[in-house]
Amino acid sequence: MKGHTFWSDLKNYRVLLLMLAPAVAFFLLFAYIPMAGIIIAFKHYDYAGGIFGSAWNGLDNFRFFFESGDAWRVTRNTALYNIAFIIVNNSLQIFAAIMLFEVGGKWFRKITQSALFLPYFISWVVVGAIAYNLLNYDIGTVNALLRGLGLEPVDIYNTPSYWPYILVLVSAWKGLGYGTVMYLAAITGIDTEMYEAAEIDGANIFQRIMKVTIPNLYPTIIILVLLAVGNIFRGDFGMFYNMIGNNGLLFSSTDVIDTFVFRSLITSNDIGMSAAAGVFQSVLGFVTIMTVNFAVRKYDKDRALF
Amino acid sequence: MKQLDRKIFSGIGYVSLIFLAILCIFPFVLVVSSSFTEENKIITEGYQFIPTAFSTEAYSILFKYPEQMIQAYLVTIAVTIIGTLLGLFLTSMTAYALSRKDFKWRNKFSFFFFFTTLFSGGLVPWYLLMVNYLDMKDTLAALVIPMMLNVFYIIVMKSFMGSIPEAIVESAKIDGAGDFKIYARLILPLSKPALATIGLFLALAYWNDWYNALLFISNENLMPLQYYLYKMLGNMDGMRKAMMGAGAVVTTSIPTESLKMAMTVVATGPILLAYPFVQKYFVQGLTIGAVKG
Numbered sequence: 001m002k003g004h005t006f007w008s009d010l011k012n013y014r015v016l017l018l019m020l021a022p023a024v025a026f027f028l029l030f031a032y033i034p035m036a037g038i039i040i041a042f043k044h045y046d047y048a049g050g051i052f053g054s055a056w057n058g059l060d061n062f063r064f065f066f067e068s069g070d071a072w073r074v075t076r077n078t079a080l081y082n083i084a085f086i087i088v089n090n091s092l093q094i095f096a097a098i099m100l101f102e103v104g105g106k107w108f109r110k111i112t113q114s115a116l117f118l119p120y121f122i123s124w125v126v127v128g129a130i131a132y133n134l135l136n137y138d139i140g141t142v143n144a145l146l147r148g149l150g151l152e153p154v155d156i157y158n159t160p161s162y163w164p165y166i167l168v169l170v171s172a173w174k175g176l177g178y179g180t181v182m183y184l185a186a187i188t189g190i191d192t193e194m195y196e197a198a199e200i201d202g203a204n205i206f207q208r209i210m211k212v213t214i215p216n217l218y219p220t221i222i223i224l225v226l227l228a229v230g231n232i233f234r235g236d237f238g239m240f241y242n243m244i245g246n247n248g249l250l251f252s253s254t255d256v257i258d259t260f261v262f263r264s265l266i267t268s269n270d271i272g273m274s275a276a277a278g279v280f281q282s283v284l285g286f287v288t289i290m291t292v293n294f295a296v297r298k299y300d301k302d303r304a305l306f
Numbered sequence: 307m308k309q310l311d312r313k314i315f316s317g318i319g320y321v322s323l324i325f326l327a328i329l330c331i332f333p334f335v336l337v338v339s340s341s342f343t344e345e346n347k348i349i350t351e352g353y354q355f356i357p358t359a360f361s362t363e364a365y366s367i368l369f370k371y372p373e374q375m376i377q378a379y380l381v382t383i384a385v386t387i388i389g390t391l392l393g394l395f396l397t398s399m400t401a402y403a404l405s406r407k408d409f410k411w412r413n414k415f416s417f418f419f420f421f422t423t424l425f426s427g428g429l430v431p432w433y434l435l436m437v438n439y440l441d442m443k444d445t446l447a448a449l450v451i452p453m454m455l456n457v458f459y460i461i462v463m464k465s466f467m468g469s470i471p472e473a474i475v476e477s478a479k480i481d482g483a484g485d486f487k488i489y490a491r492l493i494l495p496l497s498k499p500a501l502a503t504i505g506l507f508l509a510l511a512y513w514n515d516w517y518n519a520l521l522f523i524s525n526e527n528l529m530p531l532q533y534y535l536y537k538m539l540g541n542m543d544g545m546r547k548a549m550m551g552a553g554a555v556v557t558t559s560i561p562t563e564s565l566k567m568a569m570t571v572v573a574t575g576p577i578l579l580a581y582p583f584v585q586k587y588f589v590q591g592l593t594i595g596a597v598k599g
Binding site: 009013015016017019020022023024026027029030031032033034035036037038040041047050051095096099100102103104108110111112113114115116117118119120121122123124125126128129130132133134136138139140141143144147173176177181185204205206227230237238242245258261262265266271274275277278279281282285286289290306 | 311312315316318319320322323324326327328329330331333334336337340348349351352353354355396399400402403404406409410411415417418419420422423424425426427428429430431432433434435438451452454455458460484485486489510513514515516517521532533535536539540563566567570573574577578581582585588
């Protein structure tokens with residue numbers, strides 16, 4: 001009987017289920033209930049009425065968002081930044097992991113690995129301070145250097161076109177250690193017999209890396225890239241907010257969906273439009289990850305995320 | 307021939323790793339050195355790598371009236387300890403249940419958690435839930451609870467636990483141990499590398515958090531360190547006022563630039579000290595398996 005097996009399962013697994021209960025409650029409350037809160041995007045939110053008492057206003061919030069002219073700009077920025085981050089960060093991390101694995105003695109490895117990890121340990125607030133320290137017009141190191149060389153100083157905080165490069169560099173810098181260790185863990189897990197076999201076959205170091213190491217990294221690369229692709233419409237708020245803050249001069253090249261949503265919610269208190277932008281972001285992200293996962297599944301079932 | 311390849315490769319490897327390592331370290335050197343540089347020197351010549359005019363003025367001002375900073379420190383330490391312990395306990399317990407291959411509904415539950423990374427309600431409903439329905443504005447809970455559980459950490463932990471031989475669980479079961487006992491007595495001690503790694507990441511996230519404070523904290527006594535730093539960096543007038551409010555002589559000559567850097571050093575230092583102790587676990591602890599298990 002179906003009911004019987006369900007109840008006996010329930011009894012069998014009662015301790016495991018109890019152990020899962022806090023996490024289930026957590027995600028129900030903080031992830032699934034807010035999903036239902038998406039209806040705010042279709043309402044004219046007022047504090048007195050709350051989520052359920054506010055009046056419906058259909059697609060007005062979305063119309064505002066798209067007609068404001070910001071929608072295209074923030075979406076494009078978010079996606080382009082993330083694509084650049086995925087490509088630059090992962091290549092650099094894979095490169096550093098392979099080098100760390102192949103080169104040097106124990107101490108050299110330890111020291112360089114620690115150094116690479118250092119930026120991961122500091123908050124975006126501190127990174128913002130460091131960036132200011134380097135890039136400030138009057139007293140920044142970069143400009144001090146330029147002046148020392150007899151060149152014109154550059155007004156970085158007033159020039160949007162520099163920022164894509166700066167942000168890609170900063171993202172690579174901060175994420176280098178974390179990703180490198182992630183890939184290093186995967187390389188360490190490769191069966192040493194494969195390397196021995198490659199050696200017997202007369203492979204040189206470059207062939208060894210191309211034919212053994214990198215193919216063995218594919219599962220890790222695919223998981224990490226897939227997860228990142230799923231987040232392609234999510235901007236790293238901490239980074240953008242601390243690097244740029246509310247410097248409107250730079251928004252044309254630095255404003256992402258997350259900073260836009262935050263500003264609409266906190267600064268201009270436009271709850272409806274902020275929620276609409278958030279829904280737009282979630283739906284885009286969801287469609288992207290589903291499409292990519294579907295494509296990967298078709299190509300190789302085992303490599304898909306789910 | 308083979309030797310030559312090796313040599314070229316090692317050459318490239320050493321040079322590029324050293325270059326990357328320097329690139330990662332040098333901004334820190336810059337911050338520390340400018341925190342020890344005389345203010346006028348910074349104003350006239352910019353931030354420098356080696357202080358040409360050494361001064362500890364910024365630190366002495368910072369430590370003269372440290373009340374608010376100490377308060378921020380205490381908030382951060384409390385939040386970090388409570389959050390990390392709670393987070394580790396819940397993450398490991400959840401991961402354990404999901405790693406048990408004889409647990410019939412493990413994939414269903416895994417997907418229940420994983421789905422939250424695919425789709426979300428966005429900032430607004432979450433914010434309104436926290437503020438209007440759970441009443442968490444200006445509470446320590448607002449700093450601790452949102453970051454307690456993270457799906458990615460559960461996955462990493464689950465992968466690690468999944469690599470522990472199943473025979474251990476089975477023999478313990480035959481000996482009559484219950485599920486919770488197996489988790490607490492057997493699996494947890496074996497999961498040290500994963501616990502150390504995730505523990506460090508949780509501690510880092512809590513120590514470095516300023517976002518939840520930005521959203522939910524307006525009471526100055528509940529400001530964590532990074533948010534305090536953020537406020538001070540953005541608002542030197544506020545810093546002056548804080549110094550004066552604490553009884554400092556009214557003066558316009560507070561060295562704001564070097565003071566900013568000194569604060570940055572003070573807010574960053576302790577978490578960097580934790581790293582060497584856990585580093586050895588990192589590579590072992592951070593294996594990610596497939597999400598579906």
